[in-house]
Amino acid sequence: DAGVIQSPRHEVTEMGQEVTLRCKPISGHNSLFWYRQTMMRGLELLIYFNNNVPIDDSGMPEDRFSAKMPNASFSTLKIQPSEPRDSAVYFCASSPTGSGANVLTFGAGSRLTVL
Amino acid sequence: AQSVTQLDSHVSVSEGTPVLLRCNYSSSYSPSLFWYVQHPNKGLQLLLKYTSAATLVKGINGFEAEFKKSETSFHLTKPSAHMSDAAEYFCVVSSGYSTLTFGKGTMLLVSP
Numbered sequence: 743d744a745g746v747i748q749s750p751r752h753e754v755t756e757m758g759q760e761v762t763l764r765c766k767p768i769s770g771h772n773s774l775f776w777y778r779q780t781m782m783r784g785l786e787l788l789i790y791f792n793n794n795v796p797i798d799d800s801g802m803p804e805d806r807f808s809a810k811m812p813n814a815s816f817s818t819l820k821i822q823p824s825e826p827r828d829s830a831v832y833f834c835a836s837s838p839t840g841s842g843a844n845v846l847t848f849g850a851g852s853r854l855t856v857l
Numbered sequence: 858a859q860s861v862t863q864l865d866s867h868v869s870v871s872e873g874t875p876v877l878l879r880c881n882y883s884s885s886y887s888p889s890l891f892w893y894v895q896h897p898n899k900g901l902q903l904l905l906k907y908t909s910a911a912t913l914v915k916g917i918n919g920f921e922a923e924f925k926k927s928e929t930s931f932h933l934t935k936p937s938a939h940m941s942d943a944a945e946y947f948c949v950v951s952s953g954y955s956t957l958t959f960g961k962g963t964m965l966l967v968s969p
Binding site for chain 2: 746775845848
């Protein structure tokens with residue numbers, strides 16, 4: 743398996759622009775998570791899906807952030823409009839259901855810089 | 858409610874000496890506990906996990922951790938550090954099927 747695949751790996755954009763981050767989870771994993779990592783706040787859970795349904799989005803900072811999971815093999819995290827304080831590394835992770843449900847496999851991350 | 862505290866933000870060791878990364882947790886229920894490692898510019902990778910079986914858990918790359926309920930601790934150890942161990946380490950707690958709570962991380966520095 744290729745693992746969790748995220749794109750783009752790096753994104754540099756200007757304030758006000760729309761940013762879309764993409765994630766392909768491991769095949770057969772039913773849960774998908776979006777995390778944000780910054781030096782100041784560490785790792786923060788933004789949202790997670792189970793069987794393509796958003797379960798908890800309480801970590802989404804504000805209405806500028808939205809996430810979708812149209813099918814079991816694809817998810818997006820969108821920021822519109824972007825702001826400099828959104829600069830961070832965004833990680834996608836997936837996990838199977840059952841006894842291994844809490845073991846997350848992380849993607850390599852998308853490093854976002856908003857100028 | 859659950860929380861995790863990593864007691865050191867940075868730990869420095871010399872190659873070949875033991876490693877100790879400290880973690881305390883708080884959980885209302887029987888917890889699952891994990892250690893993840895993050896090498897520079899990489900995603901997080903599972904080192905080991907505890908899920909109420911043996912209290913001494915062995916992970917990859919020679920790391921192990923001991924669950925001590927009386928001390929609410931889950932410290933990570935390795936007998937002999939290697940240069941390739943230099944990375945950031947995260948202690949993580951989960952109760953039941955709740956989402957994971959990550960610690961702030963401990964940066965391990967290994968000098969020759």
